[in-house]
Amino acid sequence: METASNFLNIKDVSTAFKINGQYYDAISHINLQVQHDEILAIVGESGCGKSTLATTIMGLHDPAETKISGEVDFEGTDLLKLDEKGYNQFRGAKIGMIFQDPLSALNPLKRIEEQISEVMDYHTDLSAEDKHNRVIELLNQVGIVNPQRTARQFPHELSGGMRQRVIIAIAIACKPDLIIADEPTTALDVTIQAQILDVLRDIQKENHAGIILITHDLGVVAETADRVAVMYAGQIVEQGTAEQVFNTPEHPYTRSLLRSMPQRDNENDDLYVIKGNVPSLQKMPAKGDRFAPRIPWVPAEAHEENPTMHEVAPGHEVRCTCYKHFQFPDEQGSVTV
Numbered sequence: 001m002e003t004a005s006n007f008l009n010i011k012d013v014s015t016a017f018k019i020n021g022q023y024y025d026a027i028s029h030i031n032l033q034v035q036h037d038e039i040l041a042i043v044g045e046s047g048c049g050k051s052t053l054a055t056t057i058m059g060l061h062d063p064a065e066t067k068i069s070g071e072v073d074f075e076g077t078d079l080l081k082l083d084e085k086g087y088n089q090f091r092g093a094k095i096g097m098i099f100q101d102p103l104s105a106l107n108p109l110k111r112i113e114e115q116i117s118e119v120m121d122y123h124t125d126l127s128a129e130d131k132h133n134r135v136i137e138l139l140n141q142v143g144i145v146n147p148q149r150t151a152r153q154f155p156h157e158l159s160g161g162m163r164q165r166v167i168i169a170i171a172i173a174c175k176p177d178l179i180i181a182d183e184p185t186t187a188l189d190v191t192i193q194a195q196i197l198d199v200l201r202d203i204q205k206e207n208h209a210g211i212i213l214i215t216h217d218l219g220v221v222a223e224t225a226d227r228v229a230v231m232y233a234g235q236i237v238e239q240g241t242a243e244q245v246f247n248t249p250e251h252p253y254t255r256s257l258l259r260s261m262p263q264r265d266n267e268n269d270d271l272y273v274i275k276g277n278v279p280s281l282q283k284m285p286a287k288g289d290r291f292a293p294r295i296p297w298v299p300a301e302a303h304e305e306n307p308t309m310h311e312v313a314p315g316h317e318v319r320c321t322c323y324k325h326f327q328f329p330d331e332q333g334s335v336t337v
């Protein structure tokens with residue numbers, strides 16, 4: 001059995017966007033680790049900074065419009081110090097990325113074989129025959145039934161699920177150690193979602209890759225992830241194993257997300273609604289608990305002035321001490337303190 005190792009260490013990473021001449025943090029002081037053979041899910045509502053984290057790791061921001069600090073140590077290289085040429089050695093080779101919208105990620109004018117081969121042209125010196133064989137092998141690996149036929153097709157001739165399989169084939173063509181999948185199943189219907197997640201899990205096992213799976217769908221996370229990081233307003237508010245986060249969630253935001261998730265066995269129950277919205281970057285409070293305005297019944301003194309992470313069990317961390325005091329209001333809206 002391989003021993004686990006953190007091959008990706010995200011240390012104190014912040015990314016700020018320039019808006020009307022001023023910089024505002026979209027993600028603040030993120031610390032995360034990813035190991036080989038694991039799927040780390042990053043969850044949170046829209047606008048919490050999940051995609052910004054992914055694109056920061058991948059070096060996809062325009063330096064004229066963004067300010068990035070911290071360190072992304074990937075197998076000993078700080079990715080944040082690379083220039084575009086340096087990044088190109090990693091993207092597609094050691095790091096594969098899967099985006100939400102497979103149609104816009106594929107070139108409509110090129111056949112599938114050509115699009116999968118391109119990434120190998122850049123990063124390998126395989127012969128034409130070896131490349132063709134690898135294309136067929138990859139299409140097989142992502143569960144495409146007639147790979148020879150699909151290889152000759154154009155993206156518009158494929159269904160959404162097939163296109164997403166092709167995107168995964170491109171992402172894994174060079175056997176990356178890290179795969180970043182940003183909402184890989186959001187555009188797909190439920191049955192296809194399950195198939196795509198199976199493909200991702202199989203790849204993780206076969207390639208011993210580490211996967212960062214970004215999603216707002218907790219159902220996807222429960223079925224797929226080994227570890228979970230919950231993001232709110234640009235910060236990690238809770239992280240732990242999937243079991244810890246799902247069975248013993250601590251942060252009020254995690255608990256609220258879970259409570260607002262439809263359950264198969266209580267379809268008729270009213271779902272909990274988290275009041276308010278994720279603050280925009282310009283409205284982000286400079287200090288205090290960023291989630292406090294959405295749980296106004298929790299007294300101010302329950303929150304820390306500068307919330308920090310607290311270890312509640314080995315590997316299970318929660319931001320802010322308010323978790324110790326948090327309760328949901330009852331149906332009449334009252335809370336027993």
Ligand SMILES: Nc1ncnc2c1ncn2[C@@H]1O[C@H](COP(=O)(O)OP(=O)(O)OP(=O)(O)O)[C@@H](O)[C@H]1O
Pocket residue numbers: 017018019026044045046047048049050051052053216279280281
């Ligand atoms: N290029 C940009 N310029 C200014 N603000 C941005 C930019 N990109 C993202 N933002 C803002 O940063 C915050 C985080 O956005 P981000 O897309 O990372 O969130 P997310 O959790 O991935 O949401 P979604 O699931 O909708 O993609 C949001 O407030 C968003 O409006």
